[in-house]
Amino acid sequence: MIFSIDVEDWCQSVLDANNPVTDRVYNNTLRLLDLLDEYQHKATFFTLGNVAKKHPDLIKKIAAAGHEVASHGYNHQSIFNLTPSQVKEDVGNSVKLLEDISGKKVIGFRAPDFSIREYLFEWYCEALAENGLKYDSSLFPMKVIKYGIEKEYSLKIFNKYHINEHYLSYMRVGKYKLPFFGGGYFRITPYTITKMLTKNLDHKRAVFYMHPYEIDTNELAAMKEEHGDIPLKWRLSQFIGRNSVEKKLHRVMNDFDFTSFEDQYYSEGSVSIPTNTLSNIDNEQHISENENIAAKTSFS
Numbered sequence: 432m433i434f435s436i437d438v439e440d441w442c443q444s445v446l447d448a449n450n451p452v453t454d455r456v457y458n459n460t461l462r463l464l465d466l467l468d469e470y471q472h473k474a475t476f477f478t479l480g481n482v483a484k485k486h487p488d489l490i491k492k493i494a495a496a497g498h499e500v501a502s503h504g505y506n507h508q509s510i511f512n513l514t515p516s517q518v519k520e521d522v523g524n525s526v527k528l529l530e531d532i533s534g535k536k537v538i539g540f541r542a543p544d545f546s547i548r549e550y551l552f553e554w555y556c557e558a559l560a561e562n563g564l565k566y567d568s569s570l571f572p573m574k575v576i577k578y579g580i581e582k583e584y585s586l587k588i589f590n591k592y593h594i595n596e597h598y599l600s601y602m603r604v605g606k607y608k609l610p611f612f613g614g615g616y617f618r619i620t621p622y623t624i625t626k627m628l629t630k631n632l633d634h635k636r637a638v639f640y641m642h643p644y645e646i647d648t649n650e651l652a653a654m655k656e657e658h659g660d661i662p663l664k665w666r667l668s669q670f671i672g673r674n675s676v677e678k679k680l681h682r683v684m685n686d687f688d689f690t691s692f693e694d695q696y697y698s699e700g701s702v703s704i705p706t707n708t709l710s711n712i713d714n715e716q717h718i719s720e721n722e723n724i725a726a727k728t729s730f731s
């Protein structure tokens with residue numbers, strides 16, 4: 432299984448893009464590094480350029496521990512809010528900075544907030560390819576308020592630019608797909624249920640995802656003190672279940688073998704890369720666009 436972490440600072444990436452990056456992301460990521468070390472797992476750290484700029488030492492520590500440093504863009508701006516040239520610049524700036532600091536080639540990308548739409552595929556893939564990236568892990572298989580694509584789509588454009596797409600793991604609930612393996616879904620679901628649901632996953636291909644702030648149980652109080660009352664939608668979708676995350680991480684790391692995208696697919700002796708299928712639904716039943724639902728809340 433792949434363990435992936437989107438390295439960002441909550442008050443900058445979610446609360447307000449104009450907030451400065453704080454030390455919380457540094458300290459929380461160090462805690463995750465310790466956890467991974469305890470269980471001898473490797474992970475992919477999709478890191479924001481602004482975090483690397485503020486904490487270059489953190490990038491060095493991630494790379495020195497043998498993990499993969501990949502890009503999550505520079506300022507956590509949604510792809511659909513940027514022009515094609517801005518996307519190229521944002522991806523390029525983050526990749527260059529991460530490579531300069533880590534001393535290693537960056538080959539992977541995850542779009543902020545999984546902000547990919549089908550109409551963006553062409554110039555999104557072009558931006559990744561031009562910056563020397565080999566894979567992407569941004570396709571979120573359920574439509575929620577902020578992000579996700581549920582309809583069937585073609586990955587022909589990804590193939591054209593030789594970008595491998597490693598979309599997030601999901602389970603079937605009737606005709607819908609639930610990306611249960613990470614983020615808010617992991618926080619709110621009892622671990623025994625999460626573990627039971629993983630039985631249906633292709634374990635080699637499965638992708639777990641989380642953010643460093645999800646283990647930060649003191650953040651809400653600190654944010655209230657610093658920024659005033661935090662809107663209810665954020666308190667519900669972003670802070671709920673944080674108390675349980677560290678305990679669950681011990682269990683998930685004990686139960687499964689985790690590695691990085693790089694070690695799994697792109698290093699010598701790694702398993703073969705799954706080819707991009709023509710749609711996001713593999714061999715499963717067709718879901719038409721008019722059957723889509725928008726979830727009532729959006730976790731990330």
Ligand SMILES: [Zn+2]
Binds near residue numbers: 437543544
């Ligand atoms: Zn993010």
